[in-house]
Amino acid sequence: QQQVKQSPQSLIxxxxxxxxxxxxxxxxxxxxxxxxxxxxxxxxALLIAIRPDVSEKxxxxxxxxxxxSAKQFSLHIMDSQxxxxxxxxxxxxxxxxxxxxxxxxxxxxxxxxx
Amino acid sequence: SQTIHQWPATLVQPVGSPLSxxxxxxxxxxxxxxxxxxxxxxxxxxxxxxxxxxxxxxxxPQNLSASRPQDRQFILSSKKLLLSDSGFYxxxxxxxxxxxxxxxxxxxxxxx
Numbered sequence: 001q002q003q004v005k006q007s008p009q010s011l012i013x014x015x016x017x018x019x020x021x022x023x024x025x026x027x028x029x030x031x032x033x034x035x036x037x038x039x040x041x042x043x044x045a046l047l048i049a050i051r052p053d054v055s056e057k058x059x060x061x062x063x064x065x066x067x068x069s070a071k072q073f074s075l076h077i078m079d080s081q082x083x084x085x086x087x088x089x090x091x092x093x094x095x096x097x098x099x100x101x102x103x104x105x106x107x108x109x110x111x112x113x114x
Numbered sequence: 115s116q117t118i119h120q121w122p123a124t125l126v127q128p129v130g131s132p133l134s135x136x137x138x139x140x141x142x143x144x145x146x147x148x149x150x151x152x153x154x155x156x157x158x159x160x161x162x163x164x165x166x167x168x169x170x171x172x173x174x175p176q177n178l179s180a181s182r183p184q185d186r187q188f189i190l191s192s193k194k195l196l197l198s199d200s201g202f203y204x205x206x207x208x209x210x211x212x213x214x215x216x217x218x219x220x221x222x223x224x225x226x
Contacts, residue, residue: 032213034213034214034215036217041220041222042219042220043204043206043217043218043219043220044158044204044217045217046214046215046216049213049214089157089158093213095213099146099163099165100146100208100213100215101160101163102215104157105157106156106157107156107157107158109155
């Protein structure tokens with residue numbers, strides 16, 4: 001059972017446009033939601049993360065929006081650039097757990113056309 | 115600062131051959147360690163995780179095994195590789211009081 005559902009599977013955006021990737025979860029115990037960026041042939045890199053006590057977190061052109069009641073969160077990439085072309089994964093975990101296991105979405109392949 | 119290493123970077127192995135992939139972490143103590151596999155164009159599948167030396171848990175039954183002989187060393191092994199073992203293998207770590215997971219550069223395994 002997929003703990004975190006991510007959409008769309010692929011996304012094509014024009015340079016300068018806004019890229020939006022959505023994720024949803026069911027387990028209300030989740031309280032940490034990171035996003036990872038992965039370039040081909042590389043390991044995923046932590047991009048930005050949010051905790052459910054805030055509704056939005058912004059770092060540069062990247063913003064996470066969080067809707068606790070709907071159990072949804074999304075990544076917005078403003079002024080998308082060709083260098084943003086990568087696969088993006090959302091994830092969720094329970095901070096208090098000993099393991100710190102992350103439950104990943106299936107990923108979104110973003111292509112930004114120049 | 116913390117650094118995670120994986121080797122080899124790429125590996126081509128025949129079906130039925132053994133496998134050993136190594137992961138080491140520097141700059142931290144008592145990390146949680148994880149092995150993931152990523153099939154081509156697919157998501158991240160958690161294979162094994164470890165919260166301490168010789169404490170290994172398996173997520174998916176398969177012909178792979180993991181060991182943690184030292185605090186910051188995590189090894190993924192197989193006695194006989196299958197074609198389906200091909201993929202991109204990623205090691206990751208997190209700290210005892212850190213929620214973020216940090217990934218290594220990965221090993222590309224091709225079983226022929």
